[in-house]
Amino acid sequence: xxxxxxxxxxxxxxxxxxxxxxxxxxxxxxxxxxxxxxxxxxxxxxxxxxxxxxxxxxxxxxxxxxxxxxxxxxxxxxxxxxxxxxxxxxxxxxxxxxxxxxxxxxxxxxxxxx
Amino acid sequence: xxxxxxxxxxxxxxxxxxxxxxxxxxxxxxxxxxxxxxxxxxxxxxxxxxxxxxxxxxxxxxxxxxxxxxxxxxxxxxxxxxxxxxxxxxxxxxxxxxxxxxxxxxxxxxxxxx
Numbered sequence: 001x002x003x004x005x006x007x008x009x010x011x012x013x014x015x016x017x018x019x020x021x022x023x024x025x026x027x028x029x030x031x032x033x034x035x036x037x038x039x040x041x042x043x044x045x046x047x048x049x050x051x052x053x054x055x056x057x058x059x060x061x062x063x064x065x066x067x068x069x070x071x072x073x074x075x076x077x078x079x080x081x082x083x084x085x086x087x088x089x090x091x092x093x094x095x096x097x098x099x100x101x102x103x104x105x106x107x108x109x110x111x112x113x114x
Numbered sequence: 115x116x117x118x119x120x121x122x123x124x125x126x127x128x129x130x131x132x133x134x135x136x137x138x139x140x141x142x143x144x145x146x147x148x149x150x151x152x153x154x155x156x157x158x159x160x161x162x163x164x165x166x167x168x169x170x171x172x173x174x175x176x177x178x179x180x181x182x183x184x185x186x187x188x189x190x191x192x193x194x195x196x197x198x199x200x201x202x203x204x205x206x207x208x209x210x211x212x213x214x215x216x217x218x219x220x221x222x223x224x225x226x227x228x
Contacts, residue, residue: 042219045215105150
């Protein structure tokens with residue numbers, strides 16, 4: 001089991017460029033999440049999905065879009081990157097949305113927007 | 115509103131000494147509490163969680179945490195620190211009635227000196 005994987009590991013973008021971050025999980029989890037991690041702020045939820053074909057906004061969704069066409073994949077898109085989107089992005093998954101469920105995290109994608 | 119506070123940005127401890135990483139929380143209902151650890155250039159890894167029952171929860175790598183409802187705290191502890199415990203530690207909370215939404219603390223960096 002690879003668990004949760006993310007590609008790419010690192011990317012540099014210029015302001016205004018677009019890109020897609022890919023998250024894949026092989027645990028047959030229903031729920032998937034995208035977080036961003038900024039110094040001194042912990043993790044903040046960008047978007048999430050409760051199942052294939054569904055997505056919803058989290059705490060900080062502006063400037064991002066997501067898609068969940070397949071159960072195992074959750075894509076995060078930046079249509080027009082801004083320096084404020086420089087961050088480390090983590091994907092996570094959980095078996096379901098029960099409050100006691102543990103989340104499993106990917107290794108992260110470090111994004112620098114110049 | 116839910117919130118989590120980790121009052122210390124950094125904790126320094128000598129190898130072999132006991133360690134404590136502090137966490138306090140605020141939720142409107144009953145909490146589910148989690149500790150995650152992040153090693154350099156890695157995603158978050160689950161350490162332990164409190165759902166119900168015994169206030170002392172034991173987790174991975176010899177860590178434990180004590181739930182104190184009256185003080186709304188969930189401090190992470192280990193009797194004897196190892197250099198390999200050096201990492202970033204996140205406390206997280208969910209409201210029992212709030213489903214999957216997880217609030218993460220800002221993180222505490224633990225340095226264990228040999």
